[in-house]
Amino acid sequence: MTTSVEAGVEAPEPPAFIDPRKGAGGWLSQHVGTAIVCGFLGYILGHWLGNYIGSAYPYIANSGQNSLTDFLALLFMVTGWLLGIGALNYPLAKIVGREAKGEVQYTGWTRYFRYNLDHKVVGIQYVVGVLLFFFTGGLLAMAIRTELLNPTVHVFSADTYIKIVSEHGTIMMMMASSVIVGPLGNYFVPLMIGARRMAFPRIEAFSLWTFIAGYFVIFSALAYGGFPTGWTGYAPLQTQAGPGMVSYLFGFAVISVGMMTAGFNLAVTIINYRAPGMTWSRVPVFVWSIIATAALLTLASPVLTAAGLFGLLDKVDQTAFYVTEHGGSSYLWENLFWFFGHPEVYIMALPGFGIVGEIIPVFCRKPLFAYRIAAAGMIGVALLSFFVWQHHLFQSGIDPDMRPLFMLTTELISIPTGFIFLVGMGTLYKAKIRYEVPMLFCMAVYFNFLIGGVSGVFLSDVPVNVTVHGGFFVLSHFHYTIMGGLIFAFFAGLYFWLPKMTGRTMNKKLGLWHFWTMFVFFNLTFFPMFVIGMLGQPRRVFTYAKNLQTLNDFSSIAAFCLGASFLIFVANLMWSQFIAPQKAPANPWDSLGLEWQTATPIPAYNFERIPVIMTDPYHYSEEGAPELADFGHDPPVHASSFTARTDPNQYE
Amino acid sequence: MSPESAIGSEENHFRRIVIIWVVLSVVLDLLFWFLVGPHVPPGRMTSTAKDNQFDFNVLMVIGLPVVIGVWEWLGYAAVKWNVKRKDMPESVGGPGAAGNKRTEVSWIVITTFVVLCLAVFGTIALYAGNGSGSGEGPNPILQPAGAVKAETAALAGTGSWSPNSNEVLPVQVIAQQWKFTYRYPTFGGFESPDLIVPDNTEIAFNVTSLDVIHSFWAYQLEVKADANPMQNNVAFTKTEQLGNFEVRCSELCGIWHGAMFNPGKVVSESAFMTWATTTESTNATNTANLAPFAWTYVPDANGAAGGYYPDGNVTPYSTVEIYGSKQPS
């Protein structure tokens, strides 16, 4: 195009945003209820169709198992769910060329039960969704520890136990890949970069509702009789397993689509919607962690989608991707799965680092130490994480030449991870620490992740890996990184930001109780597992050596207390948010972060004016520190800041 | 007391932390190395167990100071650098608070150096330990002297082993849902549910599976190798002590995964020879029924079992000749 851009300024239509109309429609419009009804109808339709097509095949009659039915039922269920919630209105309207008239946006409490395009509503919806996953998985963890109380007396039968273990692992992994990106990433990234909207709000809402659909799909595995493979789903055990396996494969495929779309939207938003002046060297460190995570989400998840698709084809269409005897390979699944699976590990670690980096300066009243190193560390971890996946296969009989290489890359990844520790320790140095609940959780992240990280070095060393692979040692290792790192960081973030999200403060006394019980019992639960692993207990066993009973019982009892500590959190949440709400001050922690500078409750458009950023948000306790941002006054003083960052014509 | 003197100068803090760190590290490292180290599981029954225990202890001696250092830093900060609740803290910013090039560079240099040393150390240990008892796949590059000869002869059915001959003893581990069985190719290829190996001998475990992925974990022998269908996964170790050991499956393989274990025994070379020759003759009838010895065995999908893939559409499987060619050469 040759016309000048300035002409566009006089365009008649105002800028894009969420439309905070009060909706008409009520019960008959689209909401969770219609989604459930449509999902149910879809399930029945798919079930019928699968039986209709599948009835001709002898192997189905012989085994009494029709994977096609199970798959189509779930596929139609998810499609019906998305149709019912309204996720498909817009894509369908586009076919006849309509733009942006698919959804009415609601205000009031009912919007939390609808397909809402406001990233703040989606963030809250994600909190609920994540907690649903988390507490279901936690319940199953309690069942696991109950069974392991005694090596010979069994509460559950062997096959039930395997189902519990597998379901626990899968639900928790699904939860962990979204636990921070979903709720806190979606809620706070636009606020932190000074954006008034997301780049693709429909894709964002789509990611939420597929995530919720994933919960129903993976939960259906229990109704289908469970699956015996653990969260790693190794083939050909996968191929010989029952209908619950279809739920696992399809569930992971659905979740991976949710992960992809969530990461896609966040990455594009961070790249394009940063407010004027929000240069890459001023972006908050949490946003750095989210964009690194988003890159991993968008690029690694498609591999999981493909792996799941191939697994489904093996079960539904009798291909032989993972069946060695028919020209496939059991290693193919291991490679595809871990090629996704290792970036996934950092999808679950990086947002935690980001939260810690964001919160520690606030409570230390010091600038973040070595900001550039923190950002470099996250990007470094994200890049390296694509080159380490075969360390999961050290004992599997892969080409032995590869092992020194993967040992090296795996150990290299501890360098950028070490950056995060440098940043934390540097910020703590001569700080003035205020012991608020979020700060305690952050310090616990460093405490726990250190154990997780150092034990990871043991695992990466091939000779030592012979002892620790596939046992309770590695189990303890990744609980220390994921639960000790990520989940602690998630709670740090929740305690820190809930006053902004809901305008209500969490009760500090209950928060301290929650923290100390969770911290102490977490360590008491999982530290003994290192010893149990060294003493030779493999993972996922329902029976074990009699001499390990004391340690296992100790771990189990601590685990029950750990489970109880979450009840304190739930009580706190309900008490201080709903039953006896305490109005939060506008900026209770005196944070300099941009997200705290808007009004509470945050208006639909976040910022009245697009702020112009002057500096990074870490100038704590600094004499003569520059203003964070110009939030605009009448008349606007910052028009010059809007000079073109990008020229639209270059994209045509 | 002024805040300045309360928190002391920069030099004091750093020096104090370093001194405490050095003392604690040295003491704990020495305590670990001499008191705990020799007892680190799984013990010293084989060459790989001994070597890997040494590796574990070296990593521990390097890892302990790291853990101590960070924890000490956290603890020191928590105790020394806090303010009372509700007090609004004063300014602590100032030069160096947002970064310090010297600190950053030395951190990067030190961590990189340590990490590279670890990788080099791990690689050397892996090579020196003939693969350290881990499964090396069908074509191991790290193996003891005589392994190729023994493995080749075993497949050809011409292998032999006798006490004090210093020959490598090939043992085949066959995993199936849910039990390991063992074949001894140098003794007529008999199969047994018992794993008995001679002392003071290099053992080549050839691990394969008849169905799903299992993992052969001979705990005290410090051998771990996944059992994959249609693949021979070889791991080496040298027995150095008599005694009992435990074999467990360490890769989830279905509902009875937890019950997939059996005891094993390291016996003297002559006792092993007696056991092996006796079992070879008592099992002779059944050995004749067994499939000819091969590194892998392919299930027959046309039996009463299976039927997942319809018969007739599938090319009959070839077996031995392919896998013979993939053997250590």
Add this chain to the structure above:
Amino acid sequence: MTDMIKNSHGISDTPEEREFELRAHIGSIWSGGRLFIGMYTFLLASLVFSYFYLRSSNNGLLWRPDHVTAPTAYGWAIYSLTLLAVLMAIFGQSRLRKGGVFEWQTAIWVGVAAALLALFLQIYEFTAVPFYPGSSGYASTFIGYSVINILTIFIVAYWLETTVARSLRMNKELGGVNSQLSMHPSAQSFRANVASMTYFLGFVALASTLLFAMFYLL
């Protein structure tokens, strides 16, 4: 501009801000399109990896027994139609840049038709492959390829169709002739979308060529 604001009280809406939002929006379409290509590359790479992994493993000598032959006629037809759709989009865009809205629309409609036909043929081929899916490694990956190709062609057809439908409606909404070429935000957004689409379709052409060669010619 996608969603339009109504009744948003208290929001500042200066020309600068409006232009900033517009640029961010158009930048999103650009970077979103590129990121989507990255995403799709990893999906296809999983298939390519599986192909070469199973081919080089040749487990049980069952990578590709002699009787497993690809339905080459279908393959050529699907491939040519996909390519046609892509070429139409590229050709159309060059006309659009010169102001040829009608030519662009015609080209895209041809592309939609070609993609829909390719989609039909690909689905039909999937239901009638001349070998058993589990008979070999090649057969399995071929089935996987068919499914992924159905998805690819569907995306192509959908993207082409929605763009041309949008351009038709735009004339009605904005009034006038060739409003697609105006500086109206909707029109700018539309053209950015066309550009991203054409870029993605170029990627599809490359990927389809590689996959076609792998599965039908090698």
Add this chain to the structure above:
Amino acid sequence: MSRGGRLATVLGLFLVVVGLVVWAVASLLNPGVPGGVVNFTKTQAAGQPVQLTVQTVGSIGFGAHPTWVSYLVKDPTSGKWIHATSWELPAHTLVNMTIDQYDSGSPLRNQEWGQVLGTIGSTATLNGTSFSVYNSNTGNGVGHTFAIPTLNISVPLVGVSGNPCGAAPCHFNSPHNVETFSFKTPGAGSYNWQCFVPCALGYLFGNGGAMSTQNYMGGELEVVNS
């Protein structure tokens, strides 16, 4: 709403949600042994051998998976065939086991299981004839094995010609093989037993399905001190 009202509402909603999840999880993951445990200790005079009679059938014909192959056991009190594969047995006691094998057979995948292992005298009887090794490459082959892996006990169950009995419990008129053997129970504990012949028709290489589900081709021996 008053604080009390909010408290009641939130608690009520919380209990409903938690109740739903707990109910769903608990009802889907029922604790205990599938099919229940048949007690052989009650009817047993101390020190006397236990008589344990079981049968195998090619397709059970009822329940959730009518096409699956399964074991059945004769209830020691009522003498009826019941579908339960977990049995409570007294410790350190001789068990005389009789197996009526109504299913067809084929060559074994691992011929190791053609041997009789771990029974008293390492032998079993097949229709009255004692044997210790069975060559499954000949005749009707082996249909199943009865094996207690942790005790190294395994007995091949020789197949019958064809598959005439289509639903359990099979009548004595149907062609079948009767095998008997004895073993001694160990100390108290839980020991799993299973079949080593991949016999789950329609599943990948015969594993999975009935082979991977308790109460079909495997179960537990709950050995207790009497």
